[in-house]
Amino acid sequence: MLLLPSLPAMAAQDEPVDTVFFYGSWEQMLDAEPDTMITAPMIDVYSPFELYFETLDKKANKRIKKDYIAATLGDSTWLINSNYLRTNFKGDSKKLHGYVPLFFNDKVAYAVAEECAYAEIADVGFNVISNYHYYIDFKQRKVLRIDSNRMCELLADYPDLRMRYESMQSYKSYSIINDFLLQYIDRVTDDFMRPYILDLVQ
Numbered sequence: 609m610l611l612l613p614s615l616p617a618m619a620a621q622d623e624p625v626d627t628v629f630f631y632g633s634w635e636q637m638l639d640a641e642p643d644t645m646i647t648a649p650m651i652d653v654y655s656p657f658e659l660y661f662e663t664l665d666k667k668a669n670k671r672i673k674k675d676y677i678a679a680t681l682g683d684s685t686w687l688i689n690s691n692y693l694r695t696n697f698k699g700d701s702k703k704l705h706g707y708v709p710l711f712f713n714d715k716v717a718y719a720v721a722e723e724c725a726y727a728e729i730a731d732v733g734f735n736v737i738s739n740y741h742y743y744i745d746f747k748q749r750k751v752l753r754i755d756s757n758r759m760c761e762l763l764a765d766y767p768d769l770r771m772r773y774e775s776m777q778s779y780k781s782y783s784i785i786n787d788f789l790l791q792y793i794d795r796v797t798d799d800f801m802r803p804y805i806l807d808l809v810q
Contacts, residue, residue: 628661630676634809637678637686638714644671657722657739658706659687679707686710688719699750700742708742714804716793717744719751739782741789746808756780759788766795 628649629642636643646668652660661672661679672679677692687707694701709720719742741754743762752758756779763770773779773788796802 629680630672631678631680632676634677634805637712638806642680643676644668646672654706655722657708657720659708660706678710686712688717693719693744693751697744697749697751699745700753701751703753704742704751712805713793713797714806715799715802716796717746717805718742718754718789718793719744741786743789746805747803754785754789756785759785759792762792763788766792769795 626648628646628651630644630646631637632643646661646663649672650662652662654660662669663672673689674691676689678686678688680686686709688710689707690701690704693704703723704719704721711718711720720739721742722739743752743754743758745752752761754762759773759779760770763773769788769791773784776784778784
């Protein structure tokens with residue numbers, strides 16, 4: 609599996625990011641050839657899973673919000689524009705906001721976001737924050753939030769993986785879903801029958 613790296617511990621960064629690179633196509637992203645470089649933009653880190661960029665130039669801000677597909681912070685952190693996903697993909701894309709962490713290679717891509725849910729135990733209420741993977745299905749033009757049911761759907765093309773997944777006692781747990789998502793990505797990446805992202809977006 610060759611996934612371009614993303615999301616080191618952004619919250620723990622001590623030094624501000626001086627330059628952000630923006631990409632207007634998947635071809636630019638896969639070739640690591642940015643469309644635009646912006647030095648010292650204002651970065652609003654709502655959370656490590658939701659970032660916003662702004663400059664003093666209104667035209668640049670419009671492009672950041674509506675035109676660019678992705679951005680990179682530093683050398684390794686990739687982020688995808690949720691506006692791009694909502695405009696071009698159905699499904700669960702509406703649950704993503706701002707620029708969110710992205711992992712991808714030439715065949716597979718998924719974003720990572722967090723969700724806050726209210727829970728109550730013994731009349732004590734609290735918020736539970738969970739991370740979820742959002743698989744980008746270029747063929748169906750959908751963004752799919754990966755839970756146990758979605759995982760089974762993804763694994764349908766690889767019955768051996770699906771059988772192993774469904775036999776796991778804790779198959780609904782985040783760690784098991786994450787593990788099998790990575791196995792699925794390995795399998796898709798090595799599958800010569802699976803199309804490349806560029807074949808599906810052009």
